[in-house]
Amino acid sequence: MSEGIETNTDGPILEVRLNRPKANAIDLTASRRLNEIFSAFRDDPQLRVAIVTGAGDRFFSAGWDLKAAAGGEKSDSDWGVGGFGGLNYPRNLDKPLIAAVNGIACGGGFEVVLGTDIIVMEEHARFALPEINVGVLADAGTIKLRRRIPYHVAVEFLMTGRWMDATEAKHWGLANHVVPKGQSLEKAREIAKQRASGPPLLFPAIKQLLRHTETVSEHESFELHDALSAVQKVLRSDDLLEGARAFSEKRDPKWTGK
Secondary structure, three states, X not given: OEOOEEEEEEOOEXXXXXXXXXXXXXXXXXXXXXXXXXXXXXXXXXXOEEEEEEOOOOEEEOOEOHHHHHOOOOOOOOOOXXXXXXXXOOOOOOOOEEEEEOOEEEOHHHHHHHOOOEEEEEOOOEEEOHHHHHOOOOHHHXXXXXXXXXXXXXXXXXXXXXXXXXXXXXXXXXXXXXXXXXXXXXXXXXXXXXXXXXXXXXXHHHHHHHHHOOOXXXXXXXXXXXXXXXXXXXXXXXXXHHHHHHHHOXXXXXXXXX
């Protein structure tokens, strides 16, 4: 464990656990360590899926360590190449990311959750962006949240710092799955194993296409589709032919990533 960050690999699956008592808060050094971990995950061809979670059953992460802030850390510090927690704006991280939200995820901790692709939330967990109460702009939350949920809901959430429980998060589509207390990691592992056994070229293509077409018209999106490297790899791959063969032969495909 380094800087309160635990990592474990199970074949192609990386697990990242915040273990920083009492609230799994993230200071500058921990953020830079998370950036190193997620960058290494991105660049390791043997790793296919990552899960991020917190230790204990009370906090996923309380976000920025305000004790460190009071000690002199600045909000505009160099948190690492992907920003605070490594997932605010990671560069070319085109592999699936799953959040196993085991408790409170607020402030920067919620922004880490927003940086993932699939969110498993325990029924007692809660979200909040309380930065407004301490005079801090929740920059990544402000940019991302209104893209995930209706505008007026996002604005109220940002401007009041109120809490959102698991039921409401599921209602607005912020949580893919709500599970009983203590079961988020088990569910996340189940999803990760399913993804890890899938066609390895497809997930980068999906994430790249989603990212590059988020704010453009449908017509422009199809033009971008043809230009994206990850999409072209799929179209020219042996796996594309293997999928068709396996379907016609009524067998499971044997993906090679080529």
